[in-house]
Structures are given as C-alpha cells and as structure tokens.
C-alpha cells in the first residue's frame with residue numbers, strides 16, 4: 657500500500673493570523689489537486705513565534721483553526737496534520753497545539769507540545785501538554801510531535817511501542833541547527849523503524865531564520881524527499897510494505913530488554 661504525503665513548507669507571517677489562514681487553506685487545495693492523501697504543516701503557523709502577543713493573537717479554544725481545517729479537509733477530501741497553532745483555553749492559558757483531521761473533516765487527534773523550548777522563551781508563555789498523540793489516518797497508525805520533542809527519543813518510543821507506522825514532526829527549527837534536525841529526523845526513523853514526515857518552515861521572524869529542509873525519511877533513514885530551502889509543496893509516496901521488510905530481519909521491538917529499561 658502506498659500513501660502520498662504533501663509537505664507544506666510555508667513561510668509564516670509573524671503576528672498575522674488572517675494571512676496565515678489563507679496560505680494554509682490554499683495549500684490544502686493545491687495538495688488535494690495533486691492527489692495527496694495527507695498534507696502536513698509546520699509549527700505555530702497561525703501566529704509565528706509572536707509569544708509576547710499571544711493575548712491578542714492566540715486562537716480561542718482552537719476554534720478558528722478547527723473550523724478552517726475541518727472545512728478544508730472535507731471540501732478537498734484530504735487528511736490534514738495541522739502543524740501547530742497558538743491556542744488559548746478557559747483560564748487564559750496558552751498552548752502550542754496540533755489538530756489532525758481525516759479526509760471527511762472529522763477531528764481524529766490533537767496534541768499539546770510537551771517539551772517547551774527555553775532557548776526561544778517558549779516556557780515563559782506556553783503551558784506544556786501532558787499527553788501523547790496516537791491516531792489513524794486512512795487506516796495508517798500515526799503519531800505527531802512538535803519541534804523540540806524531536807530531541808527526546810524516549811517520547812517517540814512511546815508511540816513506536818503502540819505501533820506507529822508514520823510519525824509526523826511539525827517544526828519551526830532555526831537555520832543554525834539544521835544539521836542536527838536532519839540527523840535527529842533520520843535517527844528517530846531508524847530507531848523506531850517508522851516513516852518520519854518532518855515539516856519545517858522557511859522565512860524569518862525577529863530573532864531567527866528558518867531554512868526549511870522538511871524531510872520525508874523511510875524506516876531505514878533514507879531521505880525520500882527533501883523540500884530544500886524554498887516555500888512550496890513537496891510530495892512523497894510512502895511504500896508502507898517497506899515496514900515489514902525492515903522490521904522482519906532486525907526485530908528491534910522483539911529484542912528490546914524492558915527488564916533493564918522501560
């Protein structure tokens with residue numbers, strides 16, 4: 657079985673949600689027209705890292721994002737891993753949240769970023785989530801993480817142990833550490849014997865520049881697609897039968913030693 661993913665490596669207009677909702681809606685249409693099963697967006701695409709302006713900008717209960725993504729998924733018959741957006745909940749607490757929609761516009765999962773990135777002051781503004789995400793899209797067992805989570809292999813392992821075949825990572829990963837991004841994406845794919853679809857943004861904000869290099873990596877760590885440094889859609893076909901041929905000869909999950917480590 658093959659599964660076609662569209663990586664939406666967009667630029668994000670800092671502090672301008674309306675422009676960003678338009679960009680995302682158009683990208684969903686374009687990805688569907690090209691026959692993708694799922695389209696994936698980067699981190700915090702509604703606001704960018706406008707953390708000091710969240711009171712004005714964050715999406716109340718994710719309402720606008722959920723409406724936009726649900727409608728776009730249904731109208732275009734495509735699943736969406738909705739990157740992440742800045743949300744605010746009752747009580748005025750902010751979160752960095754992913755919403756996932758199936759091709760009929762139904763919410764199939766959500767995730768609040770668990771590891772907050774102190775270097776970019778995220779921990780001063782955002783509340784950390786406390787639950788993982790595990791969902792199915794078109795029958796494919798999947799999970800989704802956000803940016804800095806990529807540095808925590810033990811967090812990825814929790815979903816690999818549940819059987820995730822495709823792992824999504826949505827990010828705003830700055831240019832100076834892009835080689836670490838590439839190495840970590842490949843490592844998470846190899847050690848978990850899963851496909852990893854990792855989507856970064858391009859452009860810049862007040863403090864950082866972002867040079868893309870969104871990657872689709874197979875369970876052996878081979879790069880199937882690298883979106884380079886320009887904004888746009890990149891497509892990749894995941895051959896899900898490859899999971900069996902990789903997991904058969906090197907049965908990492910059977911050979912684990914949970915008596916020594918969890």
Ligand SMILES: O=C(O)CCC(=O)C(=O)O
Nearest residue numbers: 773803804828829830833
């Ligand atoms: O871990 C890194 O180097 C980048 C993380 C990051 O930018 C984030 O979590 O927003």
